[in-house]
Amino acid sequence: MSVLNLSSRERPDAELERITELAVTLSGLLTRLHTDEPDVAIAAALQHISLATQVETCMLVEFTPLGGVERTHFPAGVVNEESPDHELGGLDPSFLARLARGELVVVSRPEDLTGELTVGPDDAGVCSMLGVPASVAGRVVCALVLQEGRLRRRWPQLLIERLRLVVVMLGSALQCRSHENALRSSVAEIKRLNARLEADNVCLKEEIKSYHDFDEIVGDSAPLRLALARLGQVAPTNSNVLLLGPTGTGKELFARALHERSRRHARALVRVNCAALPPTLVESELFGHEKGAFTGAVAMRQGRFELADGGTIFLDEIGDLPMEIQVKFLRVLQEGEFERVGSSRSKRVDVRVIAATHHDLEAAVAEGRFRADLYYRLSVYPIHLPSLQERASDIPRLVWFFIHRHQRDLGRHITKVPRALMDALQSYSWPGNVRELENVVERSMIASTGNTLQLDAPLTLMARRGGNDAPDNLEAVQRMHIENVLERCGWRINGAGNTAERLGIHPNTLRFRMKKLGVTCPGGKGRSQHHAPAN
Numbered sequence: 213m214s215v216l217n218l219s220s221r222e223r224p225d226a227e228l229e230r231i232t233e234l235a236v237t238l239s240g241l242l243t244r245l246h247t248d249e250p251d252v253a254i255a256a257a258l259q260h261i262s263l264a265t266q267v268e269t270c271m272l273v274e275f276t277p278l279g280g281v282e283r284t285h286f287p288a289g290v291v292n293e294e295s296p297d298h299e300l301g302g303l304d305p306s307f308l309a310r311l312a313r314g315e316l317v318v319v320s321r322p323e324d325l326t327g328e329l330t331v332g333p334d335d336a337g338v339c340s341m342l343g344v345p346a347s348v349a350g351r352v353v354c355a356l357v358l359q360e361g362r363l364r365r366r367w368p369q370l371l372i373e374r375l376r377l378v379v380v381m382l383g384s385a386l387q388c389r390s391h392e393n394a395l396r397s398s399v400a401e402i403k404r405l406n407a408r409l410e411a412d413n414v415c416l417k418e419e420i421k422s423y424h425d426f427d428e429i430v431g432d433s434a435p436l437r438l439a440l441a442r443l444g445q446v447a448p449t450n451s452n453v454l455l456l457g458p459t460g461t462g463k464e465l466f467a468r469a470l471h472e473r474s475r476r477h478a479r480a481l482v483r484v485n486c487a488a489l490p491p492t493l494v495e496s497e498l499f500g501h502e503k504g505a506f507t508g509a510v511a512m513r514q515g516r517f518e519l520a521d522g523g524t525i526f527l528d529e530i531g532d533l534p535m536e537i538q539v540k541f542l543r544v545l546q547e548g549e550f551e552r553v554g555s556s557r558s559k560r561v562d563v564r565v566i567a568a569t570h571h572d573l574e575a576a577v578a579e580g581r582f583r584a585d586l587y588y589r590l591s592v593y594p595i596h597l598p599s600l601q602e603r604a605s606d607i608p609r610l611v612w613f614f615i616h617r618h619q620r621d622l623g624r625h626i627t628k629v630p631r632a633l634m635d636a637l638q639s640y641s642w643p644g645n646v647r648e649l650e651n652v653v654e655r656s657m658i659a660s661t662g663n664t665l666q667l668d669a670p671l672t673l674m675a676r677r678g679g680n681d682a683p684d685n686l687e688a689v690q691r692m693h694i695e696n697v698l699e700r701c702g703w704r705i706n707g708a709g710n711t712a713e714r715l716g717i718h719p720n721t722l723r724f725r726m727k728k729l730g731v732t733c734p735g736g737k738g739r740s741q742h743h744a745p746a747n
Contacts, residue, residue, distance in 0.1 A: 230264040231374040238381055250389050251285070257382060259287035261356070265375075269359035273303070274386060275352055279312040303357065307343065311355035316372070317343035321364045340365035344375050346383030353383035407514070429465050430613045431606030435598035439466070446593045447473035452545070454530075454590045455568035457597030460645030463568040466597060467526040470566055479523030482516050487529035494537050496553050505554025515552065517544060521561040530590065531571030531582065538583045545589045565590065600642040600649060607638045610646065614653040615665070622654070627663045632697055632714025656716075666716040691729040694722070703733045 238257050254272065262270035272285040284303075310317055319341045340360040345352050356379040429440065446453055447470050455463045464483070471481040489497050496505075500515030516525060527533075533541065544550050545565060549558045567590045576582035600607070611634065615626045642648055653665075660666045697711050704710040706719035715722060726732070 231371065231378065234260055234264045234378060238378060252288075254285045254382070254386075255288040258285060259289070261375075261378065262287045262290075265358060265371075267358040267365070268361050268363075269357075271357050272354055272382060273308065273311065273357060274354045275312050277351060279309075279352070281308060281312075307341075311343045311345045311357075312352055314345050314347055314352045315343075316345065317341070318367050318372070320366050339363060340367070342367045342372070342375075344372065344379045346376070346379040348380070348383045348387045353387050354379065356382070408519075428613075429462060429469060430609050431603055432609070433598070433603035433606045435602045436606060439595055439597055442593070442595045443469060444473070446470070446595075448475065450475075450564050452565045452567070452590055452592045454573075454592075454594045455566065455597060456573075456594055457570065458599050458645055459570045460647035461597040461599060462646055463597060464526070464528065466595065467524075467528075467566045467568065471524045471526075474524065474564065476523050476564055480520060481524045481526060482520040483526045483528065484516050485528045487532040491534055494534060495540065498537065499540065499550045499552055501553035502555045505552070509554070512552075515550075517550060517561050517563055518559065520563045522563075524564045524566060527565065527567045529569055530567040531569035531573055531576060535581070535583070538586050542583065542586045542589065545586070600645040604638045607649065608634055610649055611637060611653055611665075614650045615657065618654050618657055622657050624657050624660060625663055626657060626660060626665050629665045630714050630716045632711075633665060633667065633716040636693065660716075664713075664716065687729055690725070691731055694726065694729065694731055698731070698733070 238260065258270055258272055270287055274282045274285065276282045307317060321339060339362065342358045342365075343355050344357075345355040347353065356375060358375075429436070443466060453470060455466055457463060467483075468481060471477060484497065486494070496509075496513070496515065498515050498517055500513050500518055501509050503509060503512045540550060544561070544563070548560050548562060550561070551558055573582055573587050573591070577584045577587050608629075611629060615629075618624075619626055637649070637652075644651070652667075656665055656667050694711075694715070697714055698705075701709070701711040701714065705722055706712050712719040712722045717725075
């Protein structure tokens, strides 16, 4: 311990003068507590106090809000390592407890030590000690402790009052430092939350751009009802779901419906199209990266799994995920852990996974293109989404749904769809499924000038009843379809319910196409309504 001798011949008021001057000195010194090195300023202040009082030991005990010792400060250049309990400065617990309660402790000679106050560890002698607590805003923040081990020391009341003033200054400075630290922590937390909100906002904007409500799963066919029934069973759980089916069957609609009916609906649904991500960026997109992790990583970025924490992540076209990423993806599913690119620190997330693919994953597993363990993790509850060809009875409802969706934006008011046109739509194979149907309807609305829906392009719809014998040539398909409709209409071209109206085109347009395709009526020119009565 540092030992400073005290001159017994010193005038009593000289010490008071030094303490008074010290208060002025500390008022400027303690402003350094607002810098990045507060401990240096505290140590310097205690060194001034030690020199002014000429005591053997000087320390400042900082208390927690609950009265425990947060840490002990010593003068600059003094390290109290003689005691195994050096972090507490070798102070007796009962002595600390009294100071934490805000009690002033004055011991001028060993005989003043009460039963609860002992001499300290290892029987280190204490002749005199003084403990001066400081309360700020109703809480004991710290206490100044002065000790003499060799000399008996009187602690005049005026000296105690001066020291109390100095300790309050130290306590106020510590309180300011504590508030600043709390403020910095709050600012850091606010920045973190703002970054999370900003990232969530990006995801929400992406959702709004392609928002589809559960009610937009249109149809009442048996295959669709089966898929919706399975959706209703698994939605309230946290189980992973695998959506299977050809492209354009509405897998994203089902994923949104699953999320909205789950317990996670209040958090984000994050969508990732695995097929659209460049192979070099898949890992960064899914798991994020640290600043400087690779060329172009100018800032830290959260990955999609981190953004989906507490919510749901929808991985579309999961069958296109590279093999090297499948390993890391499997770890997230199994343990809920991952590392950002460029970081060795693991992060934990709680995410429900909905995956979708048009690939045959079982075949991909057999061919070694997809990990078997990942497939089994994903396909906890598979749902097959039927193709449009499997649910042809839903096409009329879908057509009108798309008409109502687009007619305001397109400036159209479609009130009629010819029966022949609807029959043709229902007889087409629809390789692009619902997405292709919507495109055809929208394109036809643009081409329709009246209130009747008309196809924009020459009919390319293949009747199912043609089977494998149906021609592949486009003009042959058009010729066959026009001839079929003409036959059903008695070869009448115009008039209500006749060929032109059923095909959804103008009679003159039909005559032009018949001439171009070489379609001729058995009686010569195509008949108009007044040439023969309608059936």
